Amino acid sequence: MPAFSVLADDADTGALYQAQCAACHGESRLGGLGPALLPGNLSRLSQEAAADVIRDGRLASQMQGFGETLSDNEITSLVEWIYRAPASAPSWNEADIRESQVVPYPDGSLPDQPLFEADPLNLFIVVETGDHHASLLDGDSFERIHRFETRYALHGGPKYTPDGRYVFFGSRDGWITKYDLYNLKVVAEVRAGINMRNIAVSADGRYVMAANYLPHSLVLFDAHDLDLMHVYPVADEAGNGSRVSAVYAAPPRGSFIAALKDIEEVWEIPWPLPTEPVVSTGHMSTPLTPQRSHDTPNFGVRRIAVPDYLDDFFFDLDYRHVIGASRGGQGGMVVDLDSGEKVADLPLAGMPHLGSGITWEYEGRRVMAIPHLSKAEVSIIDMNDWSVIKTLETDGPGFFMRSHAESPYAWVDVFFGPHRDRVHVIDKASLEIVATLTPEPGKTAAHVEFDRYGKKVLLSLWEEDGAVIVYDGDTLEELQRIPMSKPSGKYNVWNKTHYEEGTSH
Secondary structure: OOOOOOOOOHHHHHHHHHHHOHHHHOOOOOOOOOOOOOHHHHOOOOHHHHHHHHHHOOOOOOOOOOOOOOOHHHHHHHHHHHOOOOOOOOOOOHHHHHHHOEOOOOOOOOOOOOOOOOOOOOEEEEEEOOOOEEEEEEOOOOOEEEEEEOOOOEOOOOEEOOOOOEEEEEEOOOEEEEEEOOOOEEEEEEEOOOEEEEEEEOOOOOEEEEEEEEOOEEEEEEOOOOEEEEEEEOEOOOOOEOOEEEEEEEHHHOEEEEEEOOOOEEEEEEOOOOOOOOOOOOOOOOOOOOOOOOOOOOOOOEEEEOOOOEEEEEEOOOOOEEEEEEOOOOOEEEEEOOOOOEEEEEOOOOOEOHHHOEEEEEOOEEEEEEEEOOOOEEEEEEOOOOOEEEEEEOOOOOOOEEOOOOOOEEEEEOOOOOOOOOEEEEEOOOOEEEEEEOOOOOOOEEEEEEOOOOOEEEEEEOOOOEEEEEEEOOOOOEEEEEEEOOEEEEEEHHHHHOOOOOOOO
């Protein structure tokens, strides 16, 4: 295979793309039956891997192989071409969003009883990135109830409605899919953007918001059939646009909170407050009568100026404070969302992964623990005075961390580095690593999720021929393995809908 060094001839390669690829991936590379083929959307796939996909196809998908149709030079030229930005920036406007909407089963048209007998609040969705599928697992027996195809490159984690019936998926190339877990069907889809970071669902399950890198926007939908409600162009008051790093639901505030990549602001967009609580909150502090400290109208934008570019958020229990990582990965800061003032700096090197942070009670105080993306440690922080009370050395930089209110342990992987086949178990009472597991030497172990009771632990063997491994949460004994195609995240309905302690949100 030729090396990826010489740029392809635009005209010839463009014609080749139109002849061989445009029918599925769109004339402007914005996607269709296949995903968008733009540099930002392909960030998870190396050029060498992309060449393999073009040549050999992708199992369990509509992507056929072109190895007998195209030469190695033509494949190389196509790969180089799709990894370069188009001459003019692609656009995606309100008309495009509305035209993309598909509603096979309008809200209320399907039966209200599950097709299965498993506990609907103890289900797991497992995202299998190897062949772009998801599996629905019974959280008591761990039998697979159903397996279905998803959009390409799901990103940001699926989100449930409060009753656990519906799950929303967001894909890297902008698609939001609403899936009915009771009837095992896709009920609505819409494309919110070209390169999307994640989605959030309001606490009452009525609204969905999407965060886009391209175009620079937040997009609000009615959750019932994914009808478009509003597009928010994201820019500062001088008109300088910004990518949106992520959007989060803040139930105690009754609002969405957006992290902005390129301007020194945090945005808050409130939704209509319910007349009574709609979320059983676990460890989250939700007032019986939600109150706001501001008068921003519903669905309006409240701009909160912050002293640095903030990315990758974590929140305290009442969502009064946001903890954000500062640009450059040299630490973070704590900002009071009511006043907009910075209340603390967090001197955390090594790119703290705040989005995977968890909290628990330790010696009468609430602490948060976070792994680091480029440093082999876990930081444990007192949430009363924001001091670092302990730093645990690990076998490598980590990505995901999980626990549960009923478990004495917190689990953290070491996803990056030579020891990615290990996972550490931390005693929450002693703040010490008490066990290190190696499920399969040489193969990546990552992303733990507990069942609703905190008694069983699911861990991913993150490989093409991987598995979800079930452990006893107390004895740490392996109980069974469920074969999967590169399983990544696993999401328990109870833990997510009840904001269970130890689950990141």
